[in-house]
Amino acid sequence: MAKKITGLQSKGKKIVFTNGVFDLMHAGHVRLLKKAASHGDVLVVGINSDASVKSIKGSDRPIVSQNDRAETLCALYFVDYVVIFDENTPEETILALKPDTHVKGGDWKAKNLPETKIVESYGGKVVIENSKCDLTTTKIIARIRGKVE
Numbered sequence: 334m335a336k337k338i339t340g341l342q343s344k345g346k347k348i349v350f351t352n353g354v355f356d357l358m359h360a361g362h363v364r365l366l367k368k369a370a371s372h373g374d375v376l377v378v379g380i381n382s383d384a385s386v387k388s389i390k391g392s393d394r395p396i397v398s399q400n401d402r403a404e405t406l407c408a409l410y411f412v413d414y415v416v417i418f419d420e421n422t423p424e425e426t427i428l429a430l431k432p433d434t435h436v437k438g439g440d441w442k443a444k445n446l447p448e449t450k451i452v453e454s455y456g457g458k459v460v461i462e463n464s465k466c467d468l469t470t471t472k473i474i475a476r477i478r479g480k481v482e
Contacts (some may be wrong), residue, residue, distance in 0.1 A: 334414065334429075335429045335430055337414075337429045337430075338375075338431070338432070341374075342433070347372070347374045347433045347434065348361075348373055348374070348375050348430070348432040348433050348434070349369050349370065349372045349377070349433065349434045349435075350376075350425040350427060350432035350434070350436070351365065351366065351377075351379070351437065352378065352379035352380065352381075352426075352437075353378075353379075353438075354380065354395060354470065354471045355380055355402050356386065356389045356390075356396050357396055357407075357470045357473050357482055358465050359466070359468045359470070359473065361438070361466030361467075361468045366406075366411060366412060367411055372410060376411060376412050376413050376414075376416070376477045377415075377417050377432060378406050379415075379416050379417075379426050380399060380406065380416070380418070380419070381418065381476075382399050382418060382419045383398060384419060385467060387419060388421060389421055390471075392408065395414065396474070399417050400444030403415045407459075422447050423448060426448055427451050427452060428451055431455050431457065432457060433458070434458050434459075434460055435459045436461075436462055437461055439461055439462060439463030439465075441459055443459040446459065
């Protein structure tokens with residue numbers, strides 16, 4: 334994938350990267366991905382592997398397998414590539430791909446992201462986008478389980 338991205342950049346394409354679990358797709362995910370895509374020419378979405386999700390979210394997650402999550406994301410017209418990473422954070426993937434812009438949701442602060450130093454080290458920028466959506470997969474799961482009114 335890194336070779337492909339480097340080739341696109343050499344042709345003047347601006348590469349945007351964003352990442353997440355994307356377990357149960359919802360409007361907040363779609364809004365963030367659309368906004369991310371608007372920051373460049375090619376959108377690469379990194380998703381946590383099943384093992385990574387389990388270590389972050391617990392043994393009952395993910396609900397949807399990494400391959401199914403990747404397939405769902407690939408079906409969105411504004412997503413160009415999907416990569417699956419095994420680490421808890423996408424630092425190694427970002428270092429390999431060196432996207433021009435790294436986009437995260439409004440629940441993050443650039444200064445608190447472990448990937449910010451990496452992105453800035455090669456001249457990239459970090460953008461925080463607010464999807465203006467109160468939905469989260471965790472809230473959806475809790476509601477399904479009857480734990481939220």
